[in-house]
Amino acid sequence: MTARPVRVLLADDHAAIRAGLRLLLDAAPDVEVVGEAADGTAAVTNARALRPDVVLMDLRMPGVDGIEATRTITAEGLAEVLVLTSFDLDEYVDGALRAGAAGFLLKSAEPSALIDAVRRVADGDGVLAPEVTRRLLAAFARGPETAPGTRATAGPAGATADGASGAPGTDPRLADLTPREVDVLAALGRGLSNQGIAADLFITEATAKTHVSRVLAKLGVSTRMQAAIVARDTGLA
Known part of the structure; x- marks a missing residue:
């Protein structure tokens, strides 16, 4: 078909x-x-x-x-x-x-x-x-407050960009994610596609797509790019 x-x-x-x-x-x-x-x-x-x-x-x-x-x-x-x-x-x-x-x-x-x-x-x-992409990476290197798409206001889990601990995995915005979903978020931060995530984590592409959807929902964001910004802001990527 x-x-x-x-x-x-x-x-x-x-x-x-x-x-x-x-x-x-x-x-x-x-x-x-x-x-x-x-x-x-x-x-x-x-x-x-x-x-x-x-x-x-x-x-x-x-x-x-x-x-x-x-x-x-x-x-x-x-x-x-x-x-x-x-x-x-x-x-x-x-x-x-x-x-x-x-x-x-x-x-x-x-x-x-x-x-x-x-x-x-x-x-x-x-x-x-x-x-x-080059400019976004440069903005992330300068700090989360300069990265497009980030805000200093409360995030989905009540955290703020200014109040993030900076230690990977300890930011309150990641609290609702499973370990596998944290891995997926880190992969999004590296700019991987669903196919790339599947290969990186040894899962099927369909499973990767499902994980991505759940990560977006839990973070309260609507796009992969916004999730990637969270990943970089929280030190995962």
């Missing part, structure tokens, strides 16, 4: 860019563009109506921008969001991750990388442009 194609909604205020993306994605045998939106309001409306697997989201759009649209789409569980933008400014990366985006790519990405990212995000993985 043939697997259902990944259903994608394109959100960009430039019609020519949407046309190019549609041409590119529809050429992939396992990807189907099911709709388009020219602004954030239409992106949310169409995501509610079409229930795509992935929304390919521009950030700078008129009216409701891509970050606010991402926040609504992820909060309602309508789709995964893969940001595709021309800008890799820190405030855009930070805003997109806080809003729940599962991935962040630049429009300069190679076509094959974009298609692969769509597939990975639909499968529950996170994707970051190499340029963004």
